Amino acid sequence: MYIDDVNINLSKMTTAKSTSASRPYHHGDLRRALIDAALALVTEEQDWTFSLREVARRAGVSHNAPYNHFSDKQDLLVAVAEAGFERLRERMAAAVAGIAAADTALLACGRAYVESALENPALYRLMFGPALVKPKGSRPAAARQAGNKAKAVLLDTIVRGARSSVFAVTPDDAVDQGKAVFFAWSVVHGLAMLLLDDFLEVELTVGDLIKEIERLALMGLMPR
Amino acid sequence: MYIDDVNINLSKMTTAKSTSASRPYHHGDLRRALIDAALALVTEEQDWTFSLREVARRAGVSHNAPYNHFSDKQDLLVAVAEAGFERLRERMAAAVAGIAAADTALLACGRAYVESALENPALYRLMFGPALVKPKGSRPAAARQAGNKAKAVLLDTIVRGARSSVFAVTPDDAVDQGKAVFFAWSVVHGLAMLLLDDFLEVELTVGDLIKEIERLALMGLMPR
DNA sequence: TTAGTCATATTGACAGTGTCAATATAGCGT
DNA sequence: ACGCTATATTGACACTGTCAATATGACTAA
The missing domain is CATH 1.10.357.10 (Tetracycline Repressor, domain 2)
Known part of the structure; x- marks a missing residue:
């Protein structure tokens, strides 16, 4: 449900390999997936008024999952x-x-x-x-x-x-x-x-x- | 209720005198009052994420009154x-x-x-x-x-x-x-x-x- | 292996938002 | 005096950010 479209990102992974084996967290590297999703949204919409929920949707997780990795919507934007x-x-x-x-x-x-x-x-x-x-x-x-x-x-x-x-x-x-x-x-x-x-x-x-x-x-x- | 705290603004009024006599609209120069309120909010909060409803509140009107003068929240911000x-x-x-x-x-x-x-x-x-x-x-x-x-x-x-x-x-x-x-x-x-x-x-x-x-x-x- | 722990994720709830539609109000020209 | 129309209100809706409570499952120690 929320595992399958974790994108295999090219750049260095700080905490996980995430190729498919040995994912260190519950569900892949969600933190990175959220940053990637948000970055894509900023790029596509040329705006950062999208909702945190939309980011979560893109990453295929529930609307509150991001709060495990970012204290805030702003906090995610800082990472972006x-x-x-x-x-x-x-x-x-x-x-x-x-x-x-x-x-x-x-x-x-x-x-x-x-x-x-x-x-x-x-x-x-x-x-x-x-x-x-x-x-x-x-x-x-x-x-x-x-x-x-x-x-x-x-x-x-x-x-x-x-x-x-x-x-x-x-x-x-x-x-x-x-x-x-x-x-x-x-x-x-x-x-x-x-x-x-x-x-x-x-x-x-x-x-x-x-x-x-x-x-x-x-x-x-x-x-x- | 919504007339009394219309601020008497100093600068030139384009459409009304608004000193107290001869107000050209239903309730004073609301358009100007809204711009003033929004400008004050931008200045105070150093941010424009305040709600349109808050602007309306400041101007002493209902949350939908601004839509008679601005098509949008953005439209108001343009005026600011x-x-x-x-x-x-x-x-x-x-x-x-x-x-x-x-x-x-x-x-x-x-x-x-x-x-x-x-x-x-x-x-x-x-x-x-x-x-x-x-x-x-x-x-x-x-x-x-x-x-x-x-x-x-x-x-x-x-x-x-x-x-x-x-x-x-x-x-x-x-x-x-x-x-x-x-x-x-x-x-x-x-x-x-x-x-x-x-x-x-x-x-x-x-x-x-x-x-x-x-x-x-x-x-x-x-x-x- | 098994039990337990704790980071991670979900569900549900709440107040507040932008905006639409329908309704009310009153100043204006006729 | 009357209706027209610009102006304002009320009510509703889907959606938001964020909190609290709950569930899940990967690791660790026995």
């Missing part, structure tokens, strides 16, 4: 966001891999960032938005850590550029680097958000616009 | 977002007013933008987020128009800077100006979003960070 940040990190890391020049690498990284956002807008908004924040609370640690791991890719590239004097950033000055990272991140994040919020109204393809924005970020608004 | 954009526009316009130098004006404008966002994060996220978008639809025209009016302040400043050769932007070239506007907007929007999403992790005050980001936007990441 974490998965999203991990994807983003992988993608940015892949983009910079093997590019020697730091400025070129930074552009590739920025492009990967924006493209990822455009491919799954709702997931992005979930990751960065307020949906994960409890009333009067702050962003859950899990989400912040996952986000910072993605940020580390950016930082790495900036540091490389600082060392090779490609960027006007003092090497080994954490604060100066932090500013630069925050600037770069702001640019790509703002660009991505405005694009997927449908506020682009200029006669340019998205690709061209990204290039232009990147050029401006490197060269600045003022004449040289 | 519109009001938010209008506030933003006013604030940016005030910031640039009377500043002759375009670059200084642009910085003031950016600061006003970020400060507004930080003062009412939820309202900002509502304005720019997906909450207004119907499934498989796009951003409602009303919201986009209101957003573009705010953008116009930015554009104006950029154009001034282009004319006075303060910015490296070709005057009277709409596309070139569009790029610059989008860049500037991306920077402030991304900065604002990351700040209020709690992703700032550098040993700087917000004010200092804003200044640094602005400097980088004007001068670029690369050495001059």
Whole structure:
């Protein structure tokens, strides 16, 4: 009844093999199945207003089974966001891999960032938005850590550029680097958000616009 | 029963005076009262998951009265977002007013933008987020128009800077100006979003960070 | 093997939600 | 004065998140 459509997921399983033998829990790896189902729903519906019950239905369990793995609907969404940040990190890391020049690498990284956002807008908004924040609370640690791991890719590239004097950033000055990272991140994040919020109204393809924005970020608004 | 706590709102009334005489509808300007109540709820709770019924309660009407003025809960939220954009526009316009130098004006404008966002994060996220978008639809025209009016302040400043050769932007070239506007907007929007999403992790005050980001936007990441 | 334990899952219940349909009310032009 | 129509209410429905109580069955120790 609820065992047969547990999807055999490809990525690493932390707690179970779940291929069919030796399932460590009562009914397969439900926690992962729920995250997968929720991720699929976010992607399909481009929204996270679906009901927890719907997620349970998709996973083939009763409407209350999720409460054994997540304290809350929000708690499940946090896990989904974490998965999203991990994807983003992988993608940015892949983009910079093997590019020697730091400025070129930074552009590739920025492009990967924006493209990822455009491919799954709702997931992005979930990751960065307020949906994960409890009333009067702050962003859950899990989400912040996952986000910072993605940020580390950016930082790495900036540091490389600082060392090779490609960027006007003092090497080994954490604060100066932090500013630069925050600037770069702001640019790509703002660009991505405005694009997927449908506020682009200029006669340019998205690709061209990204290039232009990147050029401006490197060269600045003022004449040289 | 439902008349007495209609708040006498300060701003311009489009359809009614509503001071107490000559109320044009059955029971005061309910549409405005609902928008005000929703805006207050967004501000207080920093969230828009409150129920439509709660809004109605605040306005002192039955749970179904709002449906005479808004087709939907979303429809009401669109109206709230519109009001938010209008506030933003006013604030940016005030910031640039009377500043002759375009670059200084642009910085003031950016600061006003970020400060507004930080003062009412939820309202900002509502304005720019997906909450207004119907499934498989796009951003409602009303919201986009209101957003573009705010953008116009930015554009104006950029154009001034282009004319006075303060910015490296070709005057009277709409596309070139569009790029610059989008860049500037991306920077402030991304900065604002990351700040209020709690992703700032550098040993700087917000004010200092804003200044640094602005400097980088004007001068670029690369050495001059 | 068998008994027991405890994580895991189900069933049932409850207040609250968005929204529809039907009904009531009152300000307006004629 | 009268009816029209915009405005508001009442009632209903399926659905939601979450709590409490109950069932189930995989492992562990005897």
